Amino acid sequence: MVDGIDLDEIKEFAKAFKLRRLSLGLTQTQVGQALSVTEGPAYSQSAICSALAAQMYAAQLSSQQQNMYVENGKNKFEKLDITPKSAQKIKPVLERWMKEAEESSHWNRFKSGQNHLTDYIGVEPSKKRKRRTSFTPQALELLNAHFERNTHPSGTEITGLAHQLGYEREVIRIWFCNKRQALKNTVRMMSKGMV
Amino acid sequence: MVDGIDLDEIKEFAKAFKLRRLSLGLTQTQVGQALSVTEGPAYSQSAICSALAAQMYAAQLSSQQQNMYVENGKNKFEKLDITPKSAQKIKPVLERWMKEAEESSHWNRFKSGQNHLTDYIGVEPSKKRKRRTSFTPQALELLNAHFERNTHPSGTEITGLAHQLGYEREVIRIWFCNKRQALKNTVRMMSKGMV
């Protein structure tokens, strides 16, 4: 158990993920492209690879290789650029894949229990410096909206935002400090005639 | 308009600044060093980053990466200390850059900056990328054991591990960074219900 996460269970997850991917004859790149369709940002091959946390169990498994070679016109190091056309092509694959995933009751249990990334992020520093907070895009949107209206929110406003978003008050306060600083830096550079 | 500042204008500035930097093939660190020569205090990479107020528009731009590797003997988090020698080296770059900045109205013509890029490549030694280190299975075993106990080892612990295993301290530090990232990515994928 690290930071409230069961590493063994993650190893199981990684194994299952890989097996399923292989059973569908998909490369990591293809999975990444498929995910790019339904989820927001593009997933690179490397991201998929990282997500597997494969190093945790690779040593214990004999390495596996695909026996299927797939169409791959481009350099694998290039950024993935998914076109609507290719998205259309891969979508049914993803849907089927996700559907099969649903039927795996073992992982459903997981899904319902792990909806909060934030739990993992904010635990135990054991050091002096506070652990860096990761804001969700939704939180940032709200914060930025407030900032555009008022760069100096009152104490009450800060408390309200903190409560609404579920972050510590101090974290929100610091966010506004940093944001004001960023704005100031920009103005300073502009006044120096750069650009 | 916030506090008498036009936010849209700042966004435009940030965009323009980034485009120019990239078209010259410069990193944020390099620009910071260049500025340190002519302007007073040193500009760190982070300062440049802040000045760009990038978060204001990052979502709207596909992120871009440099293809040039620059001298990086030292920890990038250390304060930049610019020597007269390196200052001398980078000065022409800055001068050229500022000169082009003078004609700030012609963004489209900046395409031709690609031609000039070659002029600058020789300026900075542009050292090679560090050779990817290969950890022994024994080393990985020890590192993973540490990671399972503590994902955020202290500086002292990192130094100890590095010495014990015979790797550079920085290499060990980066290993933990990457390892934390891998764990986080796994958690993220799990929370998305994949598999």
Place this chain on the structure above:
DNA sequence: AGCATAAATAATAA
């Protein structure tokens, strides 16, 4: 060719 992951760069919380 495809995968795993070290290294580099950018962004930003403290």
Place this chain on the structure above:
DNA sequence: TTATTATTTATGCT
């Protein structure tokens, strides 16, 4: 200003 986190790139293997 500093110290991490977030992303991307690209190398070493199989």
